[in-house]
Amino acid sequence: MNFDWTLLVTVVLIVVIGVVNIYSSTFPHTGNFKPLYLKQIYWLILGMVLMFSILSFDYRTLIRYAYPFFLFCLILLTLVMFLGRSSSGSQRWLQLGFFSFQPSELTKIALILALTRFFTEEDNPHGHGLRDLLVPFLIFIIPALLVFKQPDLGTVVLLVFIYVSILAFIGVHLRTWITLGVGCVALAPLLWHFLKAYQKTRLLTFLNPDLDPLKTGYHIIQSKIAIGSGTFFGKGFLQGTQSQLHFLPEQHTDFIFSVLAEEWGFMGSFILLFLILLLISRGLKIAYTSKDRAGAILAIGISAMIFWQSFINVGMVLGIVPVVGVPLPLLSYGGTSIVTSFIGIGILMNISMRRFMLSR
Amino acid sequence: MRLKLDKNGTHEKNPAFGYANIVIIVAFSLLFSRLGYLQIFKGEYFKNLSENNRIRIQEIAAPRGIIYDREGISLVDSFPSFDVSLFRQDVSDTRSLIPVLSRALSLSPERLQVKLDGAKGSLASHPLKLKANISREELAMVETRRLDLPGVMVDMVIRRNYPYENLAAHLIGYLGEISQEELEEEEFINHKIGYFIGKYGIEHKFELDLKGENGGRQIEVNALGRKVRVWGQVEPNPGNNLFLTLDIQLQKVAEEAMMGKKGALVAMDPQNGDILALVSKPDFDPNLFARGISPETWKRISENSSHPLQNRAIQGQYPPGSVYKIIPAIAGLEEKMITPETTFQCSGALPFGNRDYLCWKKEGHGRVNLRRAIVESCDVYFYNRGLRLGVDRIAKYAMGLGLGRVTGFPLGHEKAGLIPTSSWKMKRFGIPWQAGENLSIAIGQGFNLVTPLQVACTLSVLANGGKLYRPRIVQAIKAPHGETLKEFPPEDAKTLHISPETLEILREALWGVVNSPGGTGGRARIDGFDVAGKTGTAQVVQRREGRGELYPPEQQDHAWFVCFAPARQPQITVVALIEHGGHGGAVAAPVAKKVLENYYLRQKMKSPSPLQIALKPSAVGSEGR
Numbered sequence: 001m002n003f004d005w006t007l008l009v010t011v012v013l014i015v016v017i018g019v020v021n022i023y024s025s026t027f028p029h030t031g032n033f034k035p036l037y038l039k040q041i042y043w044l045i046l047g048m049v050l051m052f053s054i055l056s057f058d059y060r061t062l063i064r065y066a067y068p069f070f071l072f073c074l075i076l077l078t079l080v081m082f083l084g085r086s087s088s089g090s091q092r093w094l095q096l097g098f099f100s101f102q103p104s105e106l107t108k109i110a111l112i113l114a115l116t117r118f119f120t121e122e123d124n125p126h127g128h129g130l131r132d133l134l135v136p137f138l139i140f141i142i143p144a145l146l147v148f149k150q151p152d153l154g155t156v157v158l159l160v161f162i163y164v165s166i167l168a169f170i171g172v173h174l175r176t177w178i179t180l181g182v183g184c185v186a187l188a189p190l191l192w193h194f195l196k197a198y199q200k201t202r203l204l205t206f207l208n209p210d211l212d213p214l215k216t217g218y219h220i221i222q223s224k225i226a227i228g229s230g231t232f233f234g235k236g237f238l239q240g241t242q243s244q245l246h247f248l249p250e251q252h253t254d255f256i257f258s259v260l261a262e263e264w265g266f267m268g269s270f271i272l273l274f275l276i277l278l279l280i281s282r283g284l285k286i287a288y289t290s291k292d293r294a295g296a297i298l299a300i301g302i303s304a305m306i307f308w309q310s311f312i313n314v315g316m317v318l319g320i321v322p323v324v325g326v327p328l329p330l331l332s333y334g335g336t337s338i339v340t341s342f343i344g345i346g347i348l349m350n351i352s353m354r355r356f357m358l359s360r
Numbered sequence: 361m362r363l364k365l366d367k368n369g370t371h372e373k374n375p376a377f378g379y380a381n382i383v384i385i386v387a388f389s390l391l392f393s394r395l396g397y398l399q400i401f402k403g404e405y406f407k408n409l410s411e412n413n414r415i416r417i418q419e420i421a422a423p424r425g426i427i428y429d430r431e432g433i434s435l436v437d438s439f440p441s442f443d444v445s446l447f448r449q450d451v452s453d454t455r456s457l458i459p460v461l462s463r464a465l466s467l468s469p470e471r472l473q474v475k476l477d478g479a480k481g482s483l484a485s486h487p488l489k490l491k492a493n494i495s496r497e498e499l500a501m502v503e504t505r506r507l508d509l510p511g512v513m514v515d516m517v518i519r520r521n522y523p524y525e526n527l528a529a530h531l532i533g534y535l536g537e538i539s540q541e542e543l544e545e546e547e548f549i550n551h552k553i554g555y556f557i558g559k560y561g562i563e564h565k566f567e568l569d570l571k572g573e574n575g576g577r578q579i580e581v582n583a584l585g586r587k588v589r590v591w592g593q594v595e596p597n598p599g600n601n602l603f604l605t606l607d608i609q610l611q612k613v614a615e616e617a618m619m620g621k622k623g624a625l626v627a628m629d630p631q632n633g634d635i636l637a638l639v640s641k642p643d644f645d646p647n648l649f650a651r652g653i654s655p656e657t658w659k660r661i662s663e664n665s666s667h668p669l670q671n672r673a674i675q676g677q678y679p680p681g682s683v684y685k686i687i688p689a690i691a692g693l694e695e696k697m698i699t700p701e702t703t704f705q706c707s708g709a710l711p712f713g714n715r716d717y718l719c720w721k722k723e724g725h726g727r728v729n730l731r732r733a734i735v736e737s738c739d740v741y742f743y744n745r746g747l748r749l750g751v752d753r754i755a756k757y758a759m760g761l762g763l764g765r766v767t768g769f770p771l772g773h774e775k776a777g778l779i780p781t782s783s784w785k786m787k788r789f790g791i792p793w794q795a796g797e798n799l800s801i802a803i804g805q806g807f808n809l810v811t812p813l814q815v816a817c818t819l820s821v822l823a824n825g826g827k828l829y830r831p832r833i834v835q836a837i838k839a840p841h842g843e844t845l846k847e848f849p850p851e852d853a854k855t856l857h858i859s860p861e862t863l864e865i866l867r868e869a870l871w872g873v874v875n876s877p878g879g880t881g882g883r884a885r886i887d888g889f890d891v892a893g894k895t896g897t898a899q900v901v902q903r904r905e906g907r908g909e910l911y912p913p914e915q916q917d918h919a920w921f922v923c924f925a926p927a928r929q930p931q932i933t934v935v936a937l938i939e940h941g942g943h944g945g946a947v948a949a950p951v952a953k954k955v956l957e958n959y960y961l962r963q964k965m966k967s968p969s970p971l972q973i974a975l976k977p978s979a980v981g982s983e984g985r
Contacts, residue, residue, distance in 0.1 A: 228399055231407055261399065266403075
């Protein structure tokens with residue numbers, strides 16, 4: 001059995017830290033609703049079940065069904081546009097009976113699978129040129145535009161980073177990179193035009209915090225106070241004044257790291273970041289040792305997803321990355337995000353387990 | 361055992377792994393050093409800040425746009441009100457405050473508890489509003505007990521006031537606290553609990569123009585709650601101003617004329633569709649809402665059986681009664697089925713089928729032509745008309761003249777009324793149209809339903825020579841500094857093809873209704889101002905025996921009077937409807953007359969008469985050069 005125990009233990013440690021922090025950030029658990037930390041545990045169980053079931057068949061089967069799955073996600077995204085439940089101005093949720101679900105999260109996996117499938121079939125040992133990249137560009141841009149429309153800027157940014165990371169891995173000519181870069185710069189004003197007013201403010205506030213001192217600026221300041229005031233040892237479980245007094249916005253989702261940093265200090269934050277780093281490096285190692293190109297691309301995509309998402313989220317609450325609204329994988333509250341992360345981990349384990357098996 | 365597979369050099373030599381490692385190491389170094397900087401290097405500083413965290417957001421409300429009438433008179437203003445809020449972060453145990461607060465604010469402890477519970481989970485740095493618009497006594501109580509009430513703040517808030525109170529309440533509307541559902545809408549993305557937004561009328565429809573943009577400041581306060589420094593400030597942007605077509609003085613006269621009655625009145629400029637006055641009775645005082653309405657008052661108003669919140673001018677659907685006779689008159693002339701000289705014999709009733717269709721005048725009108733039939737409102741004449749024209753031909757003209765569909769009133773929520781056709785009845789009831797029904801609809805009974813505003817638009821077509829205007833209520837939106845942002849020119853919905861001869865015959869006959877002996881609208885006569893009109897007395901219940909006053913109030917007829925003046929070059933159309941008022945000529949005509957009189961007198965004062973001009977030749981001369 002070539003099961004990756006390090007990976008599993010790392011993931012379990014991370015999600016335990018996550019549940020403890022959701023418990024604290026939503027304390028006291030009043031009201032008639034089920035406490036959020038309990039709901040999170042249910043989602044984690046569902047996630048683990050999905051993770052283990054992914055192990056039961058070869059990851060190449062997943063790649064074989066990449067396009068139908070991709071299409072399915074596009075349909076879900078389109079449905080969201082028409083039937084989605086909107087909350088505070090954006091339409092991201094699909095109501096499925098007793099729970100709601102965010103197709104944009106699943107799209108990340110769909111994009112990785114579809115790009116993997118494309119690049120395993122279309123290999124170009126001399127590095128891909130512009131013409132070779134037309135189809136993968138479409139695979140990337142269609143879901144990205146649909147998500148942009150919701151609007152969910154955070155996920156769009158992630159899709160971009162995942163796409164670029166995979167391109168970097170499969171190898172693209174330097175001149176192609178330059179062309180792509182110039183194209184992006186040329187398109188930027190157009191994209192800027194389509195951003196919602198509040199998104200523009202958020203981005204500009206990052207460059208100049210005085211621009212919006214009442215909202216985003218305030219949130220960043222409060223998050224910095226929360227993190228900084230944790231000092232080395234932290235204030236202790238349920239003792240974070242910033243979080244217990246609800247100074248932090250979205251403190252059980254996007255700003256969960258601030259709660260941890262306030263209550264567990266540098267020590268706690270360091271341990272968590274180290275665990276995340278370990279997780280990502282396991283992912284890279286799996287890519288490196290995978291027996292075929294497909295496995296490598298797939299593992300790189302998943303690792304890139306976890307890496308960028310963690311970096312953007314933590315950087316955001318530390319005030320070194322603009323506030324775009326990205327959850328911290330495996331830690332932020334949210335069912336779809338948890339399930340997506342576990343699917344990703346399951347795929348990594350799958351590649352790792354089958355690295356010595358002969359093809360076909 | 362390790363089994364190395366041949367990878368054709370695909371990724372063992374891939375330099376991307378090296379790059380990936382570099383990117384990850386750089387990214388995590390950034391995070392770790394930033395974390396170290398915040399938590400270890402600046403840790404004590406932030407710890408101090410968090411222990412005394414007194415960073416608060418104070419909102420600076422944007423002044424709401426002003427609503428002006430056509431003469432530039434402001435219909436709204438504002439007044440300072442005092443609100444009590446609680447900063448929960450300053451209080452260790454909010455429950456200990458309840459007894460003192462309950463006494464000072466005269467709120468029950470239970471209601472306070474509900475408010476405190478409801479705020480759990482919202483940001484502690486945002487004040488929780490406990491009570492809006494407190495009285496002077498309550499203000500004094502809170503101020504003297506300051507020491508027992510840590511974290512309790514009194515702020516002054518500018519609130520909307522409606523100095524004209526009930527006047528034009530249905531048009532102007534009112535503000536109310538934003539609801540949970542509204543908070544979820546994209547339009548209100550920047551709104552918070554406790555905000556007041558337009559809930560009804562113009563205040564609602566033009567919310568986004570009127571509201572402006574709130575500003576605010578982020579301040580740091582010390583342990584005593586006093587401001588230490590301002591971290592940032594954003595100035596508010598005042599809302600835009602609205603200029604209406606409404607004439608508040610005419611509105612006032614109209615409301616006084618309708619005082620104590622139930623119904624609606626519309627005054628319109630027939631030459632462009634401008635609403636000059638629009639009354640719906642009973643009404644309400646918008647100030648009750650703007651100050652934060654208590655659940656009891658809301659219940660009292662919304663559950664009132666006479667529906668004061670309903671705008672009867674656009675939502676009340678009534679049988680038009682004899683007012684409707686104008687339609688078969690036009691239809692008959694235009695279809696060339698009669699001439700003005702065609703006569704019918706009225707002996708007080710018309711036998712048709714197995715029953716007698718009665719005229720309101722038991723003894724009968726004798727031989728009547730079109731003019732007399734309109735002037736004296738002979739039912740039998742129009743029964744004959746109805747029989748000849750048939751329902752569908754009448755409906756064609758009624759719909760052409762704007763009945764049976766919404767007028768396009770800018771504030772919406774309009775009712776369409778109902779103009780029956782034979783196919784409509786077949787679809788609705790599955791029964792063919794009966795010939796006898798042609799008689800009833802010709803005198804505006806049966807299925808016909810109209811709103812007072814529709815009738816005003818229809819009558820204005822006769823007044824202006826064939827143009828169906830869309831009613832206009834807002835003329836322009838202007839920025840606070842006076843720049844015009846948007847104009848709403850009069851909209852000619854449709855130019856109708858009715859021959860000038862037909863219109864002239866009708867206008868002359870309507871003039872006769874008010875001014876000829878025997879006319880039913882004599883009580884609207886004004887010397888010097890030629891009024892042309894039509895009375896209507898619409899049955900609410902089917903009666904065997906004529907029309908009686910011996911019925912209970914809710915079965916009394918609706919009284920209509922519709923008119924325009926002066927008959928030659930009409931400047932104003934007035935439609936008055938009084939629910940269960942009785943005879944149109946007796947009840948509604950005097951109401952309309954009061955409005956016309958006021959309009960006429962003020963018009964005379966404004967424009968100098970030819971005599972006055974003649975007395976000032978120099979003024980005329982200098983203007984000419």
